[in-house]
Amino acid sequence: xxxxxxxxxxxxxFKSESIFADxxxxxFELLTAHKSEHVYKKNDILFREGxxxxxxxxxxxxKVKKYKVDKDGKEQIIYLANTAQLIGYxxxxxxxxxxxxxxxxxxxxxxxxxxxxxxxxxxxxPALNKRLLKTLSHEFAxxxxxxTMFAQKTVRERLALQLIVIREKHKVDAVEGAPVEINxxxxxxxxxxxxxxxxxxxxxxxxxxxxxxxxxxxxxxxxDINTLIKIANHK
Amino acid sequence: xxxxxxxxxxxxxFKSESIFADxxxxxFELLTAHKSEHVYKKNDILFREGxxxxxxxxxxxxKVKKYKVDKDGKEQIIYLANTAQLIGYxxxxxxxxxxxxxxxxxxxxxxxxxxxxxxxxxxxxPALNKRLLKTLSHEFAxxxxxxTMFAQKTVRERLALQLIVIREKHKVDAVEGAPVEINxxxxxxxxxxxxxxxxxxxxxxxxxxxxxxxxxxxxxxxxDINTLIKIANHK
DNA sequence: CTTGAAAAGTGACTTTTTTCAATTCTAAAA
DNA sequence: TTTTAGAATTGAAAAAAGTCACTTTTCAAG
Numbered sequence: 001x002x003x004x005x006x007x008x009x010x011x012x013x014f015k016s017e018s019i020f021a022d023x024x025x026x027x028f029e030l031l032t033a034h035k036s037e038h039v040y041k042k043n044d045i046l047f048r049e050g051x052x053x054x055x056x057x058x059x060x061x062x063k064v065k066k067y068k069v070d071k072d073g074k075e076q077i078i079y080l081a082n083t084a085q086l087i088g089y090x091x092x093x094x095x096x097x098x099x100x101x102x103x104x105x106x107x108x109x110x111x112x113x114x115x116x117x118x119x120x121x122x123x124x125x126p127a128l129n130k131r132l133l134k135t136l137s138h139e140f141a142x143x144x145x146x147x148t149m150f151a152q153k154t155v156r157e158r159l160a161l162q163l164i165v166i167r168e169k170h171k172v173d174a175v176e177g178a179p180v181e182i183n184x185x186x187x188x189x190x191x192x193x194x195x196x197x198x199x200x201x202x203x204x205x206x207x208x209x210x211x212x213x214x215x216x217x218x219x220x221x222x223x224d225i226n227t228l229i230k231i232a233n234h235k
Numbered sequence: 236x237x238x239x240x241x242x243x244x245x246x247x248x249f250k251s252e253s254i255f256a257d258x259x260x261x262x263f264e265l266l267t268a269h270k271s272e273h274v275y276k277k278n279d280i281l282f283r284e285g286x287x288x289x290x291x292x293x294x295x296x297x298k299v300k301k302y303k304v305d306k307d308g309k310e311q312i313i314y315l316a317n318t319a320q321l322i323g324y325x326x327x328x329x330x331x332x333x334x335x336x337x338x339x340x341x342x343x344x345x346x347x348x349x350x351x352x353x354x355x356x357x358x359x360x361p362a363l364n365k366r367l368l369k370t371l372s373h374e375f376a377x378x379x380x381x382x383t384m385f386a387q388k389t390v391r392e393r394l395a396l397q398l399i400v401i402r403e404k405h406k407v408d409a410v411e412g413a414p415v416e417i418n419x420x421x422x423x424x425x426x427x428x429x430x431x432x433x434x435x436x437x438x439x440x441x442x443x444x445x446x447x448x449x450x451x452x453x454x455x456x457x458x459d460i461n462t463l464i465k466i467a468n469h470k
Numbered sequence: 471c472t473t474g475a476a477a478a479g480t481g482a483c484t485t486t487t488t489t490c491a492a493t494t495c496t497a498a499a500a
Numbered sequence: 501t502t503t504t505a506g507a508a509t510t511g512a513a514a515a516a517a518g519t520c521a522c523t524t525t526t527c528a529a530g
Binding site: 068070071074076078089090091094095099100122123126129130132133134136138139140141143144145148150151152194 | 306311357365379382
Binding site: 154156195196 | 516517518519520525526527
């Protein structure tokens with residue numbers, strides 16, 4: 001997935017290839033033996049930083065934020081996970097506690113798979129091992145990229161970049177052809193970009209005045225993605 | 236490794252448990268069948284971002300920086316690797332190109348293991364698979380932590396934190412009992428902290444005036460680690 | 471259709487960080 | 501020991517980002 005060749009999205013977001021794509025039927029059987037499905041409401045919490053993991057979560061449909069909270073309660077969003085993505089496996093693999101929290105951003109349908117089944121499947125499936133190694137090292141590269149972005153880009157550039165990335169993500173669940181409406185609170189946007197809410201609002205206003213985007217209630221509609229790309233790449 | 240219980244270093248740095256610790260002898264044999272050892276000089280480059288990986292590098296003794304360079308040539312250090320650490324495996328696992336570059340920071344002895352041997356060993360060793368999954372997910376957590384730090388802490392706080400982390404790393408190769416001399420250019424320090432060199436220098440001067448550290452030529456000696464910890468944690 | 475609480479937006483001001491243009495220092499090589 | 505290039509340092513000014521106090525808008529429950 002790329003925008004005019006300029007913007008390889010998988011440099012900025014995790015590949016969406018399914019982690020379970022090449023499992024043998026018997027492995028898939030074992031993995032999903034005790035799965036359960038739930039509908040979560042907005043703001044429901046899937047897991048909390050510092051607790052021990054009980055299983056993994058597959059997002060059938062919806063949006064989930066992974067975030068960390070610092071001493072002052074300030075939230076930092078690490079990643080926005082979408083429909084068809086799996087979360088919560090890092091802690092199980094590392095044998096440690098969850099390094100971050102996860103909360104549902106809009107009503108979502110999510111499948112839970114107990115830790116034991118995941119680990120058992122991992123023991124008997126070389127394909128799953130290989131796939132997870134690939135996924136994790138790719139995720140690492142994406143995160144390293146984010147780090148560089150935080151260290152070197154201005155808030156304005158980071159916001160432009162995130163708007164592009166979020167818009168791409170929204171496409172997954174969007175109606176074909178219709179303009180993509182980005183539905184995210186200014187607070188979450190600020191937390192994703194790593195700045196204050198007021199700052200985000202000011203820059204959004206500037207973008208609106210320049211015709212780069214429009215708002216419809218609280219939703220954001222990108223009108224001029226090329227300028228947004230230019231801004232994100234500037235420096 | 237922790238400092239007064241306050242500061243779990245493995246939250247800020249990768250575990251130094253050897254990745255090869257629990258390999259069977261025959262797997263270790265296969266892995267090291269075609270290894271080669273070289274002495275690298277300061278500023279030698281091990282690999283460059285965007286190139287295809289040819290193997291993995293084990294640091295027998297020395298210091299290596301992993302970094303990314305942006306369009307303007309500005310360098311961002313992602314990680315400082317030390318004696319007994321392994322680098323360059325992410326790209327091989329992801330099946331992609333190197334996401335960052337690696338350069339030697341001081342004369343270093345480094346063992347090279349060809350990609351083919353690494354992959355073959357990976358195919359026949361469940362222990363290596365397990366260990367790598369554990370390592371990668373831990374590394375991911377550390378990087379997520381760094382990201383949060385970049386997004387939420389001031390330059391002053393980040394510099395304090397990095398000084399603590401670097402000092403811990405220097406201990407590995409330091410003479411027992413002697414004061415730890417941090418040997419890093421202001422430029423590299425700035426690149427690690429994600430700011431301008433001048434900014435680093437000003438804050439170092441401030442720390443010096445407050446008796447938190449001393450300099451000996453270009454080397455930095457931490458005198459009051461507790462204050463440094465307080466500064467790093469403030470917010 | 472109202473309405474109240476949460477979210478969004480504004481303005482003024484402060485602090486932090488960057489930038490640029492010097493000058494001084496350090497360490498390695500001659 | 502001297503030389504000298506690269507590294508470190510300093511000062512001043514501009515720009516970016518953060519903070520605080522407040523007003524307006526939105527949206528969903530009643």
